[in-house]
Amino acid sequence: QVQLQESGPGLVKPSETLSLTCTVSGSSFSSYCWSWIRQPAGKGLEYIGRICTSGSTNYDPSLKSRVTMSVDTSKNQFSLKLSSVTAADTAVYYCARVKAEDYGDYLDYWGQGTLVTVSS
Amino acid sequence: SYVLTQPPSVSVAPGQTARITCGGNNIRSKNVHWYQQQPGQAPVLVVYDDSDRPSGIPERFSGSNSGNTATLTITRVEAGDEADFYCQVWDSSSDLVVFGGGTKLTVL
Numbered sequence: 239q240v241q242l243q244e245s246g247p248g249l250v251k252p253s254e255t256l257s258l259t260c261t262v263s264g265s266s267f268s269s270y271c272w273s274w275i276r277q278p279a280g281k282g283l284e285y286i287g288r289i290c291t292s293g294s295t296n297y298d299p300s301l302k303s304r305v306t307m308s309v310d311t312s313k314n315q316f317s318l319k320l321s322s323v324t325a326a327d328t329a330v331y332y333c334a335r336v337k338a339e340d341y342g343d344y345l346d347y348w349g350q351g352t353l354v355t356v357s358s
Numbered sequence: 359s360y361v362l363t364q365p366p367s368v369s370v371a372p373g374q375t376a377r378i379t380c381g382g383n384n385i386r387s388k389n390v391h392w393y394q395q396q397p398g399q400a401p402v403l404v405v406y407d408d409s410d411r412p413s414g415i416p417e418r419f420s421g422s423n424s425g426n427t428a429t430l431t432i433t434r435v436e437a438g439d440e441a442d443f444y445c446q447v448w449d450s451s452s453d454l455v456v457f458g459g460g461t462k463l464t465v466l
Binding site for chain 2: 273282283284285287288296298299332337339341342343344345346347348349350351
């Protein structure tokens with residue numbers, strides 16, 4: 239059974255860097271790409287970006303200047319760093335597995351999500 | 359960038375059929391995927407590639423895609439189906455996942 243688990247600080251100060259890790263089990267890690275999605279309280283899903291185990295990445299343009307994703311295949315983990323955070327970055331952050339097809343990607347397994355609050 | 363439009367809310371009585379729409383320019387040319395998010399939980403994929411269901415998703419959930427509108431249909435709606443539903447496509451021009459704004463399904 240595929241499982242994803244987010245981990246990282248639940249509180250980050252403004253202007254600092256948010257760092258989260260997603261640990262994957264029950265899946266062939268190297269065969270997939272992996273994504274981060276966030277959801278501010280009471281709002282919809284926001285796609286942050288994707289990383290493949292080759293190291294290739296693609297980020298949403300609105301966050302691209304502040305986002306870095308990385309992958310550690312030896313630990314079946316991938317990570318998100320979001321710099322210069324503000325209160326607007328407060329959200330539940332989800333990691334998910336990307337199912338890539340000829341006609342595009344969808345997200346077939348999701349982590350439970352982790353709330354990150356930006357506050358001093 | 360590609361825009362998906364969903365109604366904010368849909369209400370239906372138990373046992374009836376709910377239809378949740380997702381509008382987009384020539385959306386029929388894209389594969390549409392649907393997620394159900396129950397309160398306080400992570401999204402779950404309920405329909406992929408317009409009309410396929412992942413293992414474990416009831417047959418009551420089905421999808422269609424035509425013209426400028428994709429539709430998620432839930433038959434014999436139950437109280438437990440109350441949730442937010444999101445449609446999603448892949449925008450080939452940007453190589454990015456795009457979500458609709460979400461629809462809250464209320465079971466009366």
